[in-house]
Amino acid sequence: MTETTILFLRACLALLAMPIYLLSFLGIWKPFSRKVFFPFFLEKLSGIHEKKTKKHKQELFHNLSDFSSPSGELKLLEIGTGYGTNFQFYPPGCKVTCTDINPNFQQGLLRSISKNQHIHYEGFLVAAGEDLYQVPSGSVDAVICTFVLCSVQNVNGTLKEALRVLRPGGAFYFLEHVAADHASWKYFWQQIFYPTWKLVFDGCCLTREIWKNLEQAKFSELSLNHISIALPWTPIQPHVMGYAVK
Numbered sequence: 001m002t003e004t005t006i007l008f009l010r011a012c013l014a015l016l017a018m019p020i021y022l023l024s025f026l027g028i029w030k031p032f033s034r035k036v037f038f039p040f041f042l043e044k045l046s047g048i049h050e051k052k053t054k055k056h057k058q059e060l061f062h063n064l065s066d067f068s069s070p071s072g073e074l075k076l077l078e079i080g081t082g083y084g085t086n087f088q089f090y091p092p093g094c095k096v097t098c099t100d101i102n103p104n105f106q107q108g109l110l111r112s113i114s115k116n117q118h119i120h121y122e123g124f125l126v127a128a129g130e131d132l133y134q135v136p137s138g139s140v141d142a143v144i145c146t147f148v149l150c151s152v153q154n155v156n157g158t159l160k161e162a163l164r165v166l167r168p169g170g171a172f173y174f175l176e177h178v179a180a181d182h183a184s185w186k187y188f189w190q191q192i193f194y195p196t197w198k199l200v201f202d203g204c205c206l207t208r209e210i211w212k213n214l215e216q217a218k219f220s221e222l223s224l225n226h227i228s229i230a231l232p233w234t235p236i237q238p239h240v241m242g243y244a245v246k
């Protein structure tokens with residue numbers, strides 16, 4: 001498919017989403033999306049999304065306890081916690097500090113905490129993954145990041161911060177959607193959806209090759225699987241899942 005076809009279809013999609021582009025131009029969309037639209041959308045979708053990702057998250061987090069500190073304590077820091085859909089997979093007794101750039105998830109987050117009494121909730125920090133200055137260096141056993149690296153402004157900066165806050169031997173756990181094979185129809189549609197999707201869904205980029213950032217980050221060990229979680233009719237697949245050790 002030619003570049004012209006992609007540009008033409010992008011323009012068609014932008015026309016359909018014209019009211020949102022207009023609100024964005026007027027500076028109204030981003031605050032509205034952060035406060036109302038995105039939290040509402042995530043909460044509505046979370047049931048379906050949780051069902052689809054459950055098996056993979058169980059597999060991803062099954063060895064989290066292996067990264068407990070020698071004293072037996074397990075301190076987790078989650079980047080982009082949203083509504084806390086990962087809590088159910090954390091081992092009993094672990095201490096969880098939540099962070100998110102968007103403070104408007106806190107009510108749903110508290111509901112999730114009350115449903116997951118097996119974890120110790122340590123608090124919520126409004127912080128970007130790229131700048132976790134409130135978290136001391138080498139202070140956590142594991143950093144968790146699921147469906148967030150697509151939206152951060154700087155993937156390498158976020159991985160650098162994760163490395164800083166992890167203690168030596170600690171692990172960075174990830175599950176992210178990534179760019180499809182460049183020869184596939186999926187990638188063709190990802191390119192068409194890219195600008196409008198990013199605007200509507202709070203900065204979510206469809207074509208990031210996040211495995212490359214993970215490979216280049218200064219972790220000592222990387223366990224990374226390329227998988228595809230079936231999320232029919234969405235451009236947010238395939239995925240990468242795994243963990244990297246500091």
Ligand SMILES: C[S@@+](CC[C@H](N)C(=O)[O-])C[C@H]1O[C@@H](n2cnc3c(N)ncnc32)[C@H](O)[C@@H]1O
Nearest residue numbers: 080081082085101102128129146147148151152
């Ligand atoms: C798709 S949601 C995923 C939520 C949760 N991690 C999950 O798996 O259900 C993306 C989350 O990342 C947050 N986010 C976006 N950019 C961020 C950044 N730069 N730093 C931290 N969180 C960010 C959003 O506010 C949102 O809560």
